[in-house]
Amino acid sequence: MNKKVCVIGLGYIGLPSACLIANASFNVYGVDIDKDVIANIKSYNIDLNEPSLRSLLKKSIKRKNLKLLNIPTISDFFLICTPTPIKFLNKQIQPDLTFVFQAIDSFIPYLKNKDSIIIESTIPIGTTEKIKEYIFNFRPDINELYIAYCPERVLPGNIIFELKNNTRIVGGINKASTNKIANFYKKFVSGNILKTTSKIAEMCKLAENAYRDVNIAFANELSFICQNNNISTSEVINLTNHHPRVKILQPGIGVGGHCIPVDPWFLISENYEVSKMMKAAREVNTDKTIYVYKDIKQKIKNFFDQNKRLPFVSFLGITYKENSNDIREAPAVEIIKKVSQNFTNFFVVDPFVDEFLNIKTQSIEKALERSDIFFILVKHKKFKAINLNTKKDLIIFDYTK
Secondary structure (H helix, E strand, O other): OOOEEEEEOOOOOHHHHHHHHHOOOOEEEEEOOOHHHHHHHHOOOOOOOOOOHHHHHHHHHHOOOEEEEOOOOOOOEEEEOOOOOEEEEOOEEEEOOHHHHHHHHHHHHHOOOOOEEEEOOOOOOOHHHHHHHHHHHHOOOOOOOEEEEOOOOOOOOOHHHHHHHOOEEEEEOOHHHHHHHHHHHHOOOOOOEEEEEHHHHHHHHHHHHHHHHHHHHHHHHHHHHHHHOOOOHHHHHHHHOOOOOOOOOOOOOOOOOOOOOOOHHHHHOOOOOOOHHHHHHHHHHHHHHHHHHHHHHHHHHHHHHHHOOOOOEEEEOOOOOOOOOOOOOOHHHHHHHHHOOOOOOEEEEOOOOOEEOOEEOOOHHHHHHHOOEEEEOOOOHHHHOOOHHHOOOOEEEEOOO
16 A cells, blocks of 8 residues: 655755655545635646656646645655745844644644654754644644655756755654654655764755855955956956855855755744854945945936936846746846835846736847846856847846846
8 A cells, every 4th residue: 555645845845855755556635725726736837947747737637646735644754845934033033833833733743653744944043843732732633653854955947856856855853753754754755864963964954045145245345346456256256266165156145045045044034143254244244235236326316417318227137046936035037126115127037937016028039139237146057148248228137246
């Protein structure tokens, strides 16, 4: 008899995970409290920027290995893939675990002895142990559960491949939990499965994204220093990276996505006095977004002062990373939102996004025809293929280098 798996939260991670597990011959129940999410999945109205996701979904539903529900049901494995945003509380930024505990509350009535509970959502250190205590407090009739934390490590646009092939960490509340859940992942993951404790697994997830945030902050701070000295940031980085033990990242307009600008706060909030570098990195990367906004505002003013009219401008790229349709925490969105409060003479161009903030995106051709200034915020490959110099009087400011 095939084991039953309940995947709770059918977002960026939950839906691809549910499809992958279903295609490994498990009976999967995909659960989401949002009825619109379920309706969209049933009609295959999903993120087309994820190669093979739609075909995998169709295959799962056709084989009846995947059923879509609004509430959990009796299963052998419960996989939590709900979001964990941050909130401002007591004058500090702290993680919000509301959705995680709502998920737990939803399946607690369906638990039975020897069920497995897996948390993939980002959580603070020690949360898996707290979840164990929380569950046993509500279900004292249960004698044994297998509980583990297993963080996801994926890149939007390549999620299915990375869920299947990346190395995974499984950290259980005890060795029995670690082994049981590691064996579960081996059924559908080709990458290595590394075993550890729940606290170490939780720390690893947070450390990975805090590390990336700090390294991006170094590049962004370097760009400030180069600008102050009127030298090319990109040339400095290119030449410096010829050192065999140096690899400086490229600066940008800030940091976006659900992980890198969010996860460091899970460490900072619980370790406020000692996480000095992480706090500084968050400040630098936030400052870079503010700097770009102020610089754009100044350049619009300079054009007005020189030409005695407001320019028409186009912003190129709004997603948080190149060649993606993901706008979660995207710095470009924040910049355009601020600019639009006092300025309306603009187009937004992004081949991966049709609309955001009630603003419809435009074609690059229409932008070239209309604009005085281009502000390049995200350098999608499709932009690189277009010769922006075809319009002689077009002013271009590229914030991606």
